Amino acid sequence: MLTPEQQLSMAIKKGRIAGSWLICGPFGVGKRRLATRFSSFLMTGDWDKELSFHSNIKWVRCGLTDEAKKEIQKMILAGKSVEENDKTKARKKEITVDEIRQGLQFLSLKPGFSEYKILIIDLADDMNENAANALLKVLEEPPEQSVIFLLCQNTGKILPTIRSRCRQIILKPLSHEKLVQWVRDNLPECQDPELLADLSDGSIGMAQKIYDQNGALLYQKIKSFIKPLVKIDIEGLNVFLDSLLKEEGQYQLCCFFLLKYLSDKAKEEALKNSFIALSYLDLYETVQSEINTIDALNLDRKQVLMNLFFKISDGVRND
Numbered sequence: 001m002l003t004p005e006q007q008l009s010m011a012i013k014k015g016r017i018a019g020s021w022l023i024c025g026p027f028g029v030g031k032r033r034l035a036t037r038f039s040s041f042l043m044t045g046d047w048d049k050e051l052s053f054h055s056n057i058k059w060v061r062c063g064l065t066d067e068a069k070k071e072i073q074k075m076i077l078a079g080k081s082v083e084e085n086d087k088t089k090a091r092k093k094e095i096t097v098d099e100i101r102q103g104l105q106f107l108s109l110k111p112g113f114s115e116y117k118i119l120i121i122d123l124a125d126d127m128n129e130n131a132a133n134a135l136l137k138v139l140e141e142p143p144e145q146s147v148i149f150l151l152c153q154n155t156g157k158i159l160p161t162i163r164s165r166c167r168q169i170i171l172k173p174l175s176h177e178k179l180v181q182w183v184r185d186n187l188p189e190c191q192d193p194e195l196l197a198d199l200s201d202g203s204i205g206m207a208q209k210i211y212d213q214n215g216a217l218l219y220q221k222i223k224s225f226i227k228p229l230v231k232i233d234i235e236g237l238n239v240f241l242d243s244l245l246k247e248e249g250q251y252q253l254c255c256f257f258l259l260k261y262l263s264d265k266a267k268e269e270a271l272k273n274s275f276i277a278l279s280y281l282d283l284y285e286t287v288q289s290e291i292n293t294i295d296a297l298n299l300d301r302k303q304v305l306m307n308l309f310f311k312i313s314d315g316v317r318n319d
Contacts, residue, residue: 004169005047008038011167017042019142022124022163024152025171028205031151032122034171039118042147056111060103061122062092093295095121097130104138107146117146124150125157132159139165173202187211201260213249219257226261226313237309241302251301255291258308259284265316283315 004023011017021038023031039057040049051057103119111117121127127135135148139162142148150166152158174182176197182204183193190196195216200207210216225237244250266280287308294304 004034004171005037007169008041012041017147019146020139020148020150020166022150022152022155022158022166022168023171024155024168026153026173026201026203028200028203028207028209029171029173030204031171034169035120035122035149035151038149039120042116042118056116057118057120058103058106059120059122060095060099062095062126063099093126094128095124095126095131096128097134100127100131100134104134107138107143107148111145115145117143118149119146120149120151122151124152124162125154132162136162136165174204175202179204179207183207183211192216199257199260206256209249210253213247213253215253215257218244218250218253222254222257223261225309226316229310229313232309232313237306241305244305245301254305258312259288259291262287262312279315283312287312 037047041047179197180193262284266277269277
């Protein structure tokens with residue numbers, strides 16, 4: 001099977017560079033890296049040339065909230081550095097039609113110093129309906145010498161009419177063995193590469209995130225609260241959630257770990273008891289749905305998480 005880079009190289013050699021590419025895969029499997037490498041190749045002929053900025057490449061992602069912009073301005077005026085984490089933790093929940101139109105306006109300009117203009121939409125899942133429709137109109141008749149990359153975690157959230165107009169590349173998670181080796185090579189201070197790989201589901205990005213957030217300890221703490229309802233330390237869970245919600249990264253990992261726990265339980269039961277496995281899958285879908293509505297409906301995160309711990313504990317009461 002051809003690697004993504006080989007697919008792209010072959011398309012270039014045949015003179016069939018599609019105007020739009022949909023690069024799909026779960027969090028942390030290298031979608032941004034692939035788009036960056038392909039852009040570098042189109043601009044310079046070198047897959048690995050570092051392009052921190054190029055006048056013919058534009059990235060579109062969820063914009064910063066007004067509060068985040070003001071905070072960053074204060075930091076700059078105070079002479080402080082703005083780390084990437086500071087710039088990304090307070091972004092809007094969707095890509096707007098104005099942001100897409102700015103990107104399309106960029107593509108309409110003639111390229112300078114190279115053959116192509118490149119627009120990278122990260123993540124296309126986050127486009128609202130108006131933004132998606134604005135993009136669709138351009139995909140039907142893309143500007144000459146333009147290439148559009150749509151990075152996507154969930155193809156189900158992309159309009160079928162957009163998917164049909166893009167050439168798709170699907171990136172898969174790494175095998176457990178390869179991820180363990182990556183951890184050993186890149187995170188030499190990690191005390192348990194096997195555990196970190198187990199928790200990361202084949203995602204380099206997730207492995208890095210879990211390591212940075214001391215996620216292995218967080219996962220064990222979460223599991224300690226999943227027990228029959230009568231045995232749950234409600235006061236301890238209350239204190240735990242108060243602490244957890246002080247950091248966005250910890251909250252995001254908690255949501256990931258709750259779903260991972262149920263997914264792992266379903267896989268564990270699949271060969272032993274299909275009825276129990278299906279009950280875990282049903283619970284997984286319920287929990288995922290409720291997590292997705294927390295920010296969409298501006299719900300109380302603590303209350304929702306508390307209820308999810310109760311639901312999961314009730315669902316595994318016979319373990």
